[in-house]
Amino acid sequence: MSKKIDFLKSLAGMNVQDLQARLEDDVQRMKKLQFAHGISPLENPMSLRDLRREIARLKTELKKKELSA
Numbered sequence: 478m479s480k481k482i483d484f485l486k487s488l489a490g491m492n493v494q495d496l497q498a499r500l501e502d503d504v505q506r507m508k509k510l511q512f513a514h515g516i517s518p519l520e521n522p523m524s525l526r527d528l529r530r531e532i533a534r535l536k537t538e539l540k541k542k543e544l545s546a
Contacts, residue, residue, distance in 0.1 A: 484531070488538040493546070496539045503532050 488496065507528050513519060 485534065485538075488534065491538075493539065493542050496535060496542065500532065500535045500539065503528060503535065507532060 491499070507525070510519065510525055510528065514522065514525065519525070
């Protein structure tokens with residue numbers, strides 16, 4: 478659980494531009510992983526789920542910051 482809490486705390490310290498840049502990077506990384514997994518199975522397919530959840534957390538924090546501004 479502490480990894481998730483540390484991740485959320487680091488997101489809280491970022492500004493909107495940083496969050497958007499990180500989100501774009503993670504979305505690109507997700508697409509590459511999905512493509513690679515389609516061709517041949519990934520060594521750790523759970524990384525797809527972890528990345529998908531990380532993207533959702535980024536979107537949530539970004540939405541919070543946009544609404545509070």
